[in-house]
Amino acid sequence: xxxxxxxxxxxxxxxxxxxxxxxxxxxxxxxxxxxxxxxxxxxxxxxxxxxxxxxxxxxxxxxxxxxxxxxxxxxxxxxxxxxxxxxxxxxxxxxxxxxxxxxxxxxxxxxxxxxxxxxxxxxxxxxxxxxxxxxxxxxxxxxxxxxxxxxxxxxxxxxxxxxxxxxxxxxxxxxxxxxxxxxxxxxxxxxxxxxxxxx
Numbered sequence: 770x771x772x773x774x775x776x777x778x779x780x781x782x783x784x785x786x787x788x789x790x791x792x793x794x795x796x797x798x799x800x801x802x803x804x805x806x807x808x809x810x811x812x813x814x815x816x817x818x819x820x821x822x823x824x825x826x827x828x829x830x831x832x833x834x835x836x837x838x839x840x841x842x843x844x845x846x847x848x849x850x851x852x853x854x855x856x857x858x859x860x861x862x863x864x865x866x867x868x869x870x871x872x873x874x875x876x877x878x879x880x881x882x883x884x885x886x887x888x889x890x891x892x893x894x895x896x897x898x899x900x901x902x903x904x905x906x907x908x909x910x911x912x913x914x915x916x917x918x919x920x921x922x923x924x925x926x927x928x929x930x931x932x933x934x935x936x937x938x939x940x941x942x943x944x945x946x947x948x949x950x951x952x953x954x955x956x957x958x959x960x961x962x963x964x965x966x967x968x
Contacts, residue, residue: 858961
């Protein structure tokens with residue numbers, strides 16, 4: 770899309786120009802999906818992309834750890850067991866992490882509610898499910914029922930919510946988006962918690 774092209778152009782001007790090299794030593798950007806690659810030789814090839822799938826050993830910094838959530842629950846008089854059921858389940862580098870947005874929302878509302886419905890539309894996800902690539906719906910039903918499924922991440926992971934044309938590419942995208950948890954050591958995907966399961 771034009772917006773993506775404009776954003777890549779902006780990043781290229783900032784980080785691949787003489788200005789960037791002389792004025793920027795380090796940049797930290799956040800987002801859900803990796804930076805879009807248009808070809809093998811991307812204009813933006815000097816980034817270290819830290820993701821749920823490749824954390825560079827920084828998994829414990831990608832969300833709140835269990836110890837941090839326990840402390841938050843104590844401070845705000847929240848039920849830790851229930852908080853764990855609702856919002857735990859992401860595993861990065863063997864560390865269980867919680868979505869900070871969900872935990873912060875819980876401290877404000879004091880109610881265990883889905884944090885997903887307020888962040889983005891799941892319309893694109895629903896459309897992919899309707900296509901039912903390679904038995905996608907049946908596998909999602911298994912995941913929702915609590916099963917874990919063996920999974921190998923797409924070698925060329927898609928990082929956009931369009932042009933996804935296989936179950937593997939869709940599941941890989943759902944890992945990036947946080948709808949699925951991924952245990953790299955076990956090689957499996959799963960629904961991480963009640964929050965996502967309800968969504």
